[in-house]
Amino acid sequence: MKIIETNGAPNPRRVRIFMAEKGADVVYEDIDLMVGALKTAEFSALNPFQRVPVLVLDDGTILTETVAICRYVEEIQPEPPLFGTGALERARVEMWQRRVELNFLLPVAQVFRHLHPKMAHLEVPQVPDWGEANRGRALSALTIIDDALGQSRYVAGDTFSIADITLLVAVEFMKPARITRPAELSHLARWYDEVRARPSAAA
Numbered sequence: 001m002k003i004i005e006t007n008g009a010p011n012p013r014r015v016r017i018f019m020a021e022k023g024a025d026v027v028y029e030d031i032d033l034m035v036g037a038l039k040t041a042e043f044s045a046l047n048p049f050q051r052v053p054v055l056v057l058d059d060g061t062i063l064t065e066t067v068a069i070c071r072y073v074e075e076i077q078p079e080p081p082l083f084g085t086g087a088l089e090r091a092r093v094e095m096w097q098r099r100v101e102l103n104f105l106l107p108v109a110q111v112f113r114h115l116h117p118k119m120a121h122l123e124v125p126q127v128p129d130w131g132e133a134n135r136g137r138a139l140s141a142l143t144i145i146d147d148a149l150g151q152s153r154y155v156a157g158d159t160f161s162i163a164d165i166t167l168l169v170a171v172e173f174m175k176p177a178r179i180t181r182p183a184e185l186s187h188l189a190r191w192y193d194e195v196r197a198r199p200s201a202a203a
């Protein structure tokens with residue numbers, strides 16, 4: 001199994017952490033999205049949406065989309081479960097994974113893409129007002145997530161899941177996006193200290 005990615009980019013990092021948690025045997029191929037390497041005809045044939053990560057199976061089958069890749073690996077290597085077990089827990093993990101991705105990771109990414117000068121050649125047109133609007137959205141979502149973390153050890157309950165992976169990557173992506181993590185979010189801080197100490201967080 002091979003994953004084509006840009007090392008350090010947030011969505012590839014979600015997959016890397018997931019694979020590390022699974023102990024999955026993966027070969028990584030680095031491609032630099034910052035120099036337009038995803039815009040080539042060769043890469044577009046793998047993913048017409050010109051995004052990483054891309055999973056390439058040994059028979060050449062291609063899968064894209066972070067969560068789809070992780071779901072596939074969960075099916076072929078169920079332990080440890082990262083999408084929950086049982087009907088209710090699976091639904092809860094799905095709910096939080098989507099909440100964190102859509103309401104928090106995406107706004108943080110929009111701030112980065114629309115306000116950071118080094119993204120100007122990739123995000124055309126850059127719309128700074130849109131970047132600023134997303135700063136508030138990201139911070140509102142983080143307050144809601146902090147409340148949830150006041151009620152359970154991990155974001156989707158008492159078990160570490162893909163929702164925590166998405167949250168960890170998004171929280172750490174706040175730094176390049178130049179969004180300050182509010183110090184009063186104490187449940188988030190407690191959770192962050194625990195999750196970033198997992199060996200997979202180094203992925």
Ligand SMILES: N[C@@H](CCC(=O)N[C@@H](CS)C(=O)NCC(=O)O)C(=O)O
Pocket residue numbers: 009010011012033038050051052053064065066067122
């Ligand atoms: N929905 C996709 C999003 C992937 C994505 O946005 N990847 C970014 C890196 S984190 C990318 O490839 N950006 C390339 C570009 O903006 O040109 C997924 O979950 O895999």
